Amino acid sequence: MRADVARFLNDRLDWNLLRTYLVIMQERSVSRAAARLHLTQPAVSQALKRLEDTLGRRLIERRGPHFEPTRAGEEVYRIASDIYGHMSRLETELDDRTDDITGSIRLLSVSRIDSDVYDEFLAEFHRTYPRIDLQIEVMRSSDIISSLLQKTATAGLGLCRTPVDKLEQRCFLRQRYAIFCGRHHRLFGRQALTMDDLLAENFVSFTSDQIGDSLSPLAVFRDQRGFTGRIVAASPSLDEVRRLIFAGYGIGCLPEHIVRDDIAQQRLWRLPPEEGLADVNIHLLWHRARKMNAAEQAFLDSMERTMQRYSLPERLGSR
Template structure:
């Protein structure tokens, strides 16, 4: 029996016997970037998750992760398996709607609290598809500050939240919806507009337009810490909890501001704002889907959550803008 035949037989055996649960566990590991966080999300012990990863690596005969302390990164093979697992999960997740009884009716109201200016084609498409599948579900959307979203969910006055959540809350479940990179920008009326070859030191005396949560203990406190560590001396001349208002004031020339890169891409292209150093951006801030694990959910809310989690698992976070 030649080596090529044995290899083909081994691959056929793998295709027939590979455990889907191992792939799903690996998918969550890759999304969370941590064994402990994956275990918490899957409601499993860390040893169980580590063992599942080991079994999958043994079956595939490939190292799928690169360990670096508590965090892990995917190897090249791991990235390929991650993509395949996400595609498989997306296919499997469509079995539920396909098998739903035609007479089943999902109806009710879902209240979602969200921070301002969430831009995501992935999220837009999810809402559109959900409405097609469940047209009798009614939605109520309210835009609030991140702290108010979290507070309302803790008090069980809303179904779900889309918000920043720098400090995990023991009673709230959270799933990453978007990973946003914040960077410094100025408007066309600002003295730094259009200037090339600027350095971070050129910004240190400039005044700021900032979010109200840009303070120690707030959801954007990493920005406060960044300015302090870099020795910025400018003062905050205007602040708001609304991203749109921060963007407006930056464009009007009140001062420089830190905004999500993907939000102002069109403004940069239109010559309304100018990207400032550092080139790698300032901070990374996640937007989460949040809900209270102790809250009793209606059938409509349960279906919404199930579909949303399936969509998140099936779509790499880099493809959610």
């Protein structure tokens, strides 16, 4: 980049445009970015156009409702993520009040949040706010939502298929579910299987894997494909569903990224379809009208900065 162009960008670039672009890339949707930023969709589209005009590069190629970042768009996203990551750390380092913040946080969570980014977030949050106490309770997504609506907890990490009135929600993880069987199942290790080979098999299921519930996409998939096997075992716990699949009770659905080691160790076997079944989101949820103490507000602000810094795929990957 020429020196005169670099000086122009340093002097004239509106950093709010980068912030908007970060959210667009993280949500992979202009409409979802608009909802998250509390802006109209035309305002977000205009911000993207202004950023592209300022940089003199097309950042996103639109294909109907979907889009793909260009090579320049990927690079701008990487640089913008670094900038906002450094700004967040600078804000924390310069704020000498962080050691003085005390209080308690009650966080409700579904079982098995598997994310290196989340683990590092918790470690950094504790270093920054050593006098804040954190209580994490594991429960079903429906119970998380009920508790949040009653204002009895700070926030929740759970499944939320449709927006809930009074609750704010941010997509924290996007998990791709696929079908697996365990080492003790008759289909284990068999090659060239088709969907027809699975239709009569019994199923291990989540208790929320029902039409209308938080994991209903899995139930809808079975119904549409004509599965005739019965549900022979169920649990609200991901680890228990995984255990039952391994034990050979039936085939079942699990998030792909969580069972990578099980596949490598030949405890589980991936079944059709190759592309998986459905994406299921884990959301950060909180009651928008609940009065937060200083500790709770610091937690929510820190979580939002983490989500700005890392894209959805990065939050699932190993660092």
